[in-house]
Amino acid sequence: MSSKTVQSKDKDEIGYLFTGYFSLNDCKREYNQSQVIEKLMSLPSNNKIAFNVKWIRSSLEDIVFNATVTGLGPAPMEVSLDLYAYRGFGNTTPPQLTGRGEVNNCEK
Secondary structure, eight states: OOHHHHHHOOOOHHTEEEEEEEOOOOOOOOOHHHHHHHHHHTTTTTOEEEEEEEEEOOOSSSSEEEEEESSSSOOOOOEEEEEEEEGGGGGOSSOOEEEEEEEOOOOO
């Protein structure tokens, strides 16, 4: 995910990153694709999002990874993402994502 895309505050540009279905469970609730986009749009413009990948597994169909993400909230989040990237014909367009994410470091 590009910080510049999120900083743009352009709903269409942010939404273009996601196609099909995407959801994110943040321990309290599950957000659908539209709600994830709204959350990203609500971040401050100067926010820098960074992924520190801990492990990754990929196949021809998808990519699964675990990472620490900073820039999405007051504290780093441990997340697991199962994503399928779709590029369309000819690999000439930026990848679009469909899949599911889950925050792992929920407070007990």
